[in-house]
Amino acid sequence: MDATERFRDYLRENGLALTAARRAVLEGIVACTGHFDADTLHSNLKKRGVSAATIYRTLPLFVKSGIITETLREKGRTCYERASSHHDHLECLMCGRIIEFKDDGLEKLQEAVCRSRGFTPVDHHLGIRGYCAACRKKIR
Amino acid sequence: MDATERFRDYLRENGLALTAARRAVLEGIVACTGHFDADTLHSNLKKRGVSAATIYRTLPLFVKSGIITETLREKGRTCYERASSHHDHLECLMCGRIIEFKDDGLEKLQEAVCRSRGFTPVDHHLGIRGYCAACRKKIR
DNA sequence: ATCAGTGCAAAGGATTTGCATTACA
DNA sequence: TGTAATGCAAATCCTTTGCACTGAT
Numbered sequence: 475m476d477a478t479e480r481f482r483d484y485l486r487e488n489g490l491a492l493t494a495a496r497r498a499v500l501e502g503i504v505a506c507t508g509h510f511d512a513d514t515l516h517s518n519l520k521k522r523g524v525s526a527a528t529i530y531r532t533l534p535l536f537v538k539s540g541i542i543t544e545t546l547r548e549k550g551r552t553c554y555e556r557a558s559s560h561h562d563h564l565e566c567l568m569c570g571r572i573i574e575f576k577d578d579g580l581e582k583l584q585e586a587v588c589r590s591r592g593f594t595p596v597d598h599h600l601g602i603r604g605y606c607a608a609c610r611k612k613i614r
Numbered sequence: 615m616d617a618t619e620r621f622r623d624y625l626r627e628n629g630l631a632l633t634a635a636r637r638a639v640l641e642g643i644v645a646c647t648g649h650f651d652a653d654t655l656h657s658n659l660k661k662r663g664v665s666a667a668t669i670y671r672t673l674p675l676f677v678k679s680g681i682i683t684e685t686l687r688e689k690g691r692t693c694y695e696r697a698s699s700h701h702d703h704l705e706c707l708m709c710g711r712i713i714e715f716k717d718d719g720l721e722k723l724q725e726a727v728c729r730s731r732g733f734t735p736v737d738h739h740l741g742i743r744g745y746c747a748a749c750r751k752k753i754r
Numbered sequence: 755a756t757c758a759g760t761g762c763a764a765a766g767g768a769t770t771t772g773c774a775t776t777a778c779a
Numbered sequence: 780t781g782t783a784a785t786g787c788a789a790a791t792c793c794t795t796t797g798c799a800c801t802g803a804t
Contacts, residue, residue, distance in 0.1 A: 544687070564731065566733075573731070575727065584740075584742060588742060591704065591715065592746070593746055594744045596744040602737075603736050604728065604737070607731070610733075
């Protein structure tokens with residue numbers, strides 16, 4: 475089920491209206507790659523006349539409908555990402571940058587771990603905290 | 615290495631002083647169980663004369679020294695928790711049970727991923743959501 | 755003695771909210 | 780047409796910062 479369909483279902487099931495603004499936010503979210511925050515979304519949607527207030531009021535709907543998930547804050551802003559994106563994070567403790575990565579070996583091994591424990595995986599989230607290459611240089 | 619020792623090492627390595635306020639925050643953090651935020655910590659440390667500003671200025675030191683980690687926000691506040699000792703979670707979507715596990719192969723592979731990206735890991739958190747063996751039986 | 759660390763209060767900035775208006779259903 | 784949704788701007792409130800003072804080395 476794609477994001478649009480899922481969002482419509484969510485609205486219908488909860489007696490909420492599919493308005494122009496909500497459609498715009500949906501499209502804004504779908505257009506995002508990687509992490510994004512309310513402010514970025516607002517910049518992209520200003521030209522369509524969507525206010526920041528509406529974005530802040532709308533984001534929770536997308537979280538609840540399973541289209542996006544909240545991630546760690548960056549630069550003081552709450553961030554989100556598409557819920558379906560199966561990638562993991564390297565989180566720099568010094569500069570706060572979050573580097574996305576995807577490693578097939580890691581995924582395979584996780585599946586093996588699950589199998590050996592009779593666990594059926596659906597989704598996962600992995601974050602590794604430490605120091606990115608640039609910051610690593612600064613400390614030594 | 616326990617939190618106190620680790621914090622002292624971190625301060626020494628970075629030429630920072632071990633002050634009364636930092637000692638108080640350290641004790642406040644160690645006393646916390648589960649999630650906590652700056653405000654909670656401040657309430658607990660007011661009687662020791664530690665200001666909110668100091669707490670906000672000190673928390674990053676604990677994050678960087680690997681004693682605590684940031685978690686998702688709750689009620690608009692940034693939350694933290696004690697950095698766990700490298701075990702991961704299988705989270706059952708049906709019964710809610712959280713099964714801890716530790717897999718050396720997974721750790722090794724994570725280290726390799728970091729190495730290949732010039733990233734120096736300190737800590738990580740992995741949660742795999744899915745269905746535990748018992749619940750798996752119920753659905754089929 | 756020196757300079758990092760702290761408290762206080764003011765500033766900053768993301769997020770929320772009240773209210774009049776607009777537009778879905 | 781009735782009511783939820785929106786925009787605007789003011790209000791909130793978490794977090795950061797400037798500054799003068801205090802205390803650790």
